[in-house]
Amino acid sequence: MLLFMEEVTPQEGQSRVQQGAVLVDVREQGEYDQIHAEGAALLPLSELESRFSELPKDRELVMICRSGARSKQAGEYLMQNGYSKVVNLSGGTMAWAEAGLPTEGESS
DSSP states (O other): OOOOOEEEOHHHHHHHHHTTOEEEEOSOHHHHHHOEETTOEEOOGGGHHHHGGGSOSSSOEEEEOSSSHHHHHHHHHHHHTTOOOEEEETTHHHHHHHTTOOEESTTO
């Protein structure tokens, strides 16, 4: 079954988070510590299979990584496992920071 996941801009992603969506960063801890979108929850892709049930099914999930590839992979995995409200943040954390949206971490 082919699942289509919507891509959103950083601005749209931030707007959805402000409306109650959960921003899920799937990079590894070291990358996350360097810089991440403000309010992003860390769930590394390497731990996704064992921990995805921690994510709420009743809220939209906005997936984010460095550039958008790993988050798309993670989002597709979630959709295959019963999550219906999942979108991918196009361009990832790099695009989020370039758009001037708030970031946290060592280099922000």
